[in-house]
Amino acid sequence: MKPRSQSHLQPLSLFNGFNIPFLLFYVFILLVSSKLIESGFMVKTLPGWLGDLPFTLETGYVGVGESNDVQLFYYFIESEGNPKNDPLILWLTGGPGCSALSTILYEIGPFTFNYANSTLEKPMLDINPHSWTKVANIVFLDQPAGTGFSYAKTLDAYITNDTLSSMHAYDFLRKWLVDHPKFLNNPFYLGGESYMGIVGPMIIQEIYKGNEVGEGPKINIKGYMLGNPLTDTSSDCNSRIPFVHRVGLLSDQIYKSTKENCHGEYINVNPDNNRCINDLQVVDKCIGRINKPQILEPACDTSNTLKSDLFRRRLRSLDKASMDIWSLTQVQIQGCRDDHYLFSYVWANRRDVREALHIDEEFDKIEWVRCNETLFFYIDKEPISYTHNVLNTVPYHRHLANKNCRALVYSGDHDMVHPYLGTMKWIESLNLLVVNDWRPWFFDKQVAGYTMKYSHHEYNLTFATLKGGGHTAPEYKPKECFNMLIMWLANDAL
The missing domain is CATH 3.40.50.1820 (Alpha/Beta hydrolase fold, catalytic domain)
Known part of the structure; x- marks a missing residue:
């Protein structure tokens, strides 16, 4: 179409x-x-x-x-x-x-x-x-x-x-x-x-x-x-440190030291500022395993779900007219929010779904993904096809x-x-x-x-x-x- x-x-x-x-x-x-x-x-x-x-x-x-x-x-x-x-x-x-x-x-x-x-x-x-x-x-x-x-x-x-x-x-x-x-x-x-x-x-x-x-x-x-x-982008990303202190993920002492040594700049850090770098390493130990989208929910291992090479290979080889050929016993459901996203990958890559939505035939061989991470914004790197110029x-x-x-x-x-x-x-x-x-x-x-x-x-x-x-x-x-x-x-x- x-x-x-x-x-x-x-x-x-x-x-x-x-x-x-x-x-x-x-x-x-x-x-x-x-x-x-x-x-x-x-x-x-x-x-x-x-x-x-x-x-x-x-x-x-x-x-x-x-x-x-x-x-x-x-x-x-x-x-x-x-x-x-x-x-x-x-x-x-x-x-x-x-x-x-x-x-x-x-x-x-x-x-x-x-x-x-x-x-x-x-x-x-x-x-x-x-x-x-x-x-x-x-x-x-x-x-x-x-x-x-x-x-x-x-x-x-x-x-x-x-x-x-x-x-x-x-x-x-x-x-x-x-x-x-x-x-x-x-x-x-x-x-x-x-x-x-x-x-x-x-x-x-x-x-x-x-x-x-x-x-x-x-x-x-x-x-x-x-x-x-x-x-x-600078202020929003830097606000993470005072935020995690306010919600009790950092002690007053760690926050005070980090704020003073980093001068409120936690993203573009002077590589010669060893005190700041050391403080940020302490901060990372405190919050590195915290789920960033919702700090009270578990940080789940997605290596066997959304990012699984096995899952993606089966997605690409899928006969989209039928789900019966799927064997997903190795894709573990962990009871995490990310598990819900799996259903959208399966559903949106079905041939009958694409026909119902009138997806262009030129898209036929392209895999639908919930988020195309090659376009994502990261404060420290630039995607190949998207320039974050504002x-x-x-x-x-x-x-x-x-x-x-x-x-x-x-x-x-x-x-x-x-x-x-x-x-x-x-x-x-x-x-x-x-x-x-x-x-x-x-x-x-x-x-x-x-x-x-x-x-x-x-x-x-x-x-x-x-x-x-x-x-x-x-x-x-x-x-x-x-x-x-x-x-x-x-x-x-x-």
Whole structure:
């Protein structure tokens, strides 16, 4: 199955002069595009699901970049509430390189695995009662190329960076809206997690700029939401040391010595600073075996599961039409969260699943992975095909603070990957007016976390923690995160 042809967009600056022929041409494009949807990729059922899906799912590819060489795959799920009026969210998963399917299955999507009735040979699907699609239309996007089911037609097109990735996502959004004109008037929010704290604010700025210069279609932008975001790479990574001290993983003496000898810089350490290096070795002994995404959960050995050469060889040799040939006795289930991820590898690489999702035939021989680690952000090394050319997006937030814009930034407070302390630090650096100071917020009469609200003219930012949440929060605290979303979208105070 080949990707759909996509309409080429032109700036709408001529609208300012009421250019009627161009206006009629644009209306014609919308009408033609709406017909494309009718013959598009509506998914009625999925392997592992009994009967028809109880929600509207559409999948497809949109070509972006030079000559549309980058083919971005998306899952669009209509709101289960009121799709005509509910917000439209473009959701970006982190990494970079983590599939949107991971967000759908393990975080905020309408279906997940029924682990009680599933085996690795036969994964079964189930409803997620806390799906964000109950109150919002959500486009889940695999980006950049090399993520999930997205791919590039040439090797050169796989090479990208933060700036290009943000432009591709913006290009995707504009083309998708032209193909889906009935959602042009819905309130629009950009959502993302983890590394999308870098790319997301760049996309938001492009949307505002595009609207201001008349670049069509006009997007009804209302704001953005970022979960456990990486924002200032240096500050966020350095915040890990004060975080682990605050939660009792370092003694006062170790922390004090490390802070004084390293001068608060724990990442780019002077190689001649032996005292700092020695202190950091002590710190590593204290936290080296701690599970960074959620410090209270066990650090599991994944050598025989996700990273198993045996597992991957069998995945590559799998006849995707059947699971019966699998013999996975040597893949041990340890009762860890990572074990749940195995089901997505098996399910997404089945031929019948790919046919149901309308995956491009050019992807047929490519193995789906939950996260493409060749694109990952590491503070100390650069991937081959992805250049992390933007290391700090605080200036983007500062620019957005001058817009009519709402922002929700939330963090699981047991996340050591991007600790909430680093997030609070860059928010405070914006010098916004504090509307509501630090206080608890509640769900089901229990403290769900803590929150602060800030404002600057027509801009307001809500920061919230999820008590006991990890990286990222909805996977660990689905009920609380769903309630947080409902209140924030309704403009109710947490």
